[in-house]
Amino acid sequence: MSTRPGAPPPDFIRQIIAADLKAGKHGGRVITRFPPEPNGYLHIGHAKSICLNFGVAREFGGRCHLRFDDTNPTKEEQEYVDAIMEDVRWLGFDWGEHLYYASDYFEQCYDYAVHLIKTGRAYVCSLTPEEIREYRGTLTAPGRESPYRNRSVAENLDLFTRMRAGEFPEGAHVLRAKIDMASPNLNLRDPVLYRILHAEHHRTGGRWRLYPMYDYAHPISDALEDITHSLCTLEFEDHRPLYDWTLDYTPAPCHPQQIEFARLNLTYTVMSKRRLLKLVNEGHVAGWDDPRMPTLSGMRRRGYPPAAIRAFCDTIGIGRRENLVELALLEHCVREELNRTAPRLMGVLNPLKVVLLNYPEGQVEELEAVNNPEDPAAGTRRVPFSRVLYLERDDFLEDPPKKFFRLAPGREVRLRYAYFIRCVDVVKDQAGQIVELHCTYDPATKGGHAPDGRKVQATLHWVSAGHALTAQVRLYDRLLTLADPAAMEEGRDFGDYLNPDSLVTLTDCRVEPSLAGAAPGFAFQFERLGYFCVDLKDSRPDALVINRTVTLKDPWAKIQKARME
């Protein structure tokens, strides 16, 4: 059990497991599993499950398996298997030698099915899919028994064997459990155990012509791996009787315990694979790893540290009620982690040229800058300073409103780690646009301190025009305009909910020269702007591409926003 100071109190699942352990259940062991279907990329919702399953195993001295739930060859691909393994590792978890596939158990599942047939608990049904649906009844009306329900064991065995041999086309027959067509739980109305599929499986190739359903393969897979606690999401609660039925009536070696918890919902975020796939397929994003996607690969590219995602999962806790967690909490965790670890740099997103009239032409100074005020061990670096600089365009206003503390005509501000400067002239083009500022600097304030003790209201970031690197910076923001994704109306176009400003690409940014040669994925802070990282895919040494991970908290932006409204 987690005893870290500040760790959240144990959730109901950890309480159950602790009690089971104390009672000697499951032989005193704890074995969990994370069972993704390789039909899409992992997202932040999966991270919750990964952190739970691997976390619980670690805390109780057990282990956690990675098992691919690959029982539907029509949807699953090796590409997803590879991506999922990469993402789980990246998140910081290790399944050791315990990598499994449900398809590893197909033979065992088949044998168990034969056992069910022989004991009169399963039968081959030859109804069409439409007929099966009709026979199932409705939520309020009981179903009717299939006319094939009472086939002899011998006939069932013969048919099932020939299904395996590939003698029948898809849809001709299924194997069904013989349970209760009048059960108020629809999952118990003779659920389908096996269907015929003439599809190439990414691992078993063409060996199988029939494939087990999730409800049947999952409990058997769990039992075969000696899983003690099978944790899944709430919508499987109605399936638990079937999970237990399967283990009760097959020769499964043990009986794991299924426990359900509530899945994660995040504001401004779609989480279903169907909708994520739609975003990708309709070109609303550049791919599964687009930095706006809630996928782990997207977050990795966005610059979210895995430790931040783990901290987030710890913070949200585990419960059984529907929830909608605010995106702000995730961003808080990202900032908290990056504040501790990310080196500080200076970069100007929208450059405004500034000439220091009294600074000697041709002179260059190397000024010392702190790399991370939160981490003295990060040391310092040298940043070149010269007569011509770039400042952030947003940091100057000709006619400053109240509470705007930055540069304005006649006003003095500090340049971070450099000098106090005062704006003496504003140069405009014929259209009236500000093209350049003329300032003076005070040589006595080198390093940013005034010997006479006078104060300035603002400290601005800057780069030396002659030394700066040009970079492309991609400003990312939430993908959706709608806070509650559940409120999205089905059938309405995705476009109605997309934030048109979720990606703003800036191509003429100027960044300090120490960024030259930065490795893809390098995460840092541009002082006063936010946390950024070098793009994993598109950045090249001679053409930097930088992603904004998350902004810094910005009171001025908030004041502006409030004024707009």
Add this chain to the structure above:
RNA sequence: UGGGGGAUCGUCCAACGGCAGGACUGCGGACUUUGGAUCCGCCUAUGGAGGUUCGAAUCCUCCUCCCCCAGCCA
């Protein structure tokens, strides 16, 4: 109208018959060579009605609202 779940600050999670607490958000303030960080303060909650009890978020009864289930998907 069948069955299965669930309702605690705006949000997420605690409190397991004994002072409703933490985090995020929001709002104020201190400090500041990042309007960052840090620190301090404030706001706001037990769905409703009964009952049991010295004492109820917690136990009982009834009601209301929300979510899930009619794939040969997982």
